Amino acid sequence: MATTRSGPIPAEAHVKRAKALRITAGTVAGVASLALALALTLTPGSLGLPSSPALYERVRAEDRGGEGVIVAWALLAVPIGGLLQTLVARLRGGRIAAGWALLTGYWLYALLVAVAAWQVQGLFPPPGGPGKSGGLFGALTALALATPVCAACSRAVFRPVPGEDGDTLGGQIRGHLATVALLTWCFNGAFISLLIGKNFAYPRSGSFAMFFPGGFLWGFHAGAALGMLIGTRLQRAPEARAATMAVAVSLARTAAALLLCCLCVAQLGWVLPTWAVALSAFPALIALFTPGARNERLGRWVKYHALELPKDGFDR
Secondary structure, eight states, rough: OEETTEOOOOHHHHHHHHHHHHHHHHHHHHHHHHHHHHHHHOOGGGSSOSSSSSHHHHHHHTTHHHHHHHHHHHHHHHHHHHHHHHHHHHHTTTTTHHHHHHHHHHHHHHHEEEEEEHGGGGOOTTTTTTTHHHHHHHHHHHHHHHHHHHTTGGGSSSSSSTTTOOOOOOHHHHHHHHHHHHHHHHHHHHHHHHHHHHHBBSTTTTTTTTTTTTTTTTHHHHHHHHHHHHHHOOSSSHHHHHHHHHHHHHHHHHHHHHHHHHHHHGGGGTSSOHHHHHHHHHHHHHHHHHHHSSSTTGTTTOOOOOOOOOOOOSSS
8 A cells, every 4th residue: 555654555555546647648658749740741840850751742742641641650659659658657557668669569560551642642532622521531641550559648557567457468459459459440441442442333333332331331330349359369268268359250241231231232323313213222221220220031140239348448
């Protein structure tokens, strides 16, 4: 128990103070990294950098300044959040080396997302171009980077041993990685599905496959299935592995059913205008998840899923 000059600090007050420190450190990390990212990308001269590096010119030529700020924020938030949470973790007895190993992996993931986003950015017109989808691309990029940034700006990567339930450091890290994999691939799956749906028409002379339900839900479920599959590999108990695998298979089946529904709706583009195809997607989704889910055969392919995050994944 912690103490002060006036005597010992009650356990409940100590827990509240520790939580307040973690929240404060995470908030400061997020705000400070955003301010630094804005200064780095918008006014680099204020930081003693060249006013127009070659990379900046390429980003400006493609009108991707907003996405540049998002990527810079993520690449800065991971180490800044780690540094501030390290100070808090020392007070809590958290494992510093293990936490920084996770942070290094998350920073490399953010860098990989930045490279991948740059490769596909040409498929999304800039904000002032045809389709005006630049905002959508920026939002998807932010979602793809959000989970590791949240992990870095919270106490999630620095684990005390033993854990609250007596879990070992290895068990806590596996639970944390399973949570990050699930959330990350949910967003990445949605990103990929919208990318596919926006730029490929089924049929080519018909309608885009980005309409609801195909534009988001099938990719979200497919990504969740992959995230759960990764979580299965991190489980040690055979019963837990079997249960997680069953959920992953069910999510994959639902993703396949949603994609098939999307492709069927898109075929209406042969005979209907675009707005009519978009409107028809909603009753198709309702039919799939209500009468369809009650059908004995179709019900195996369409299920409601309440995703349960693995234990000790994030701070509570």
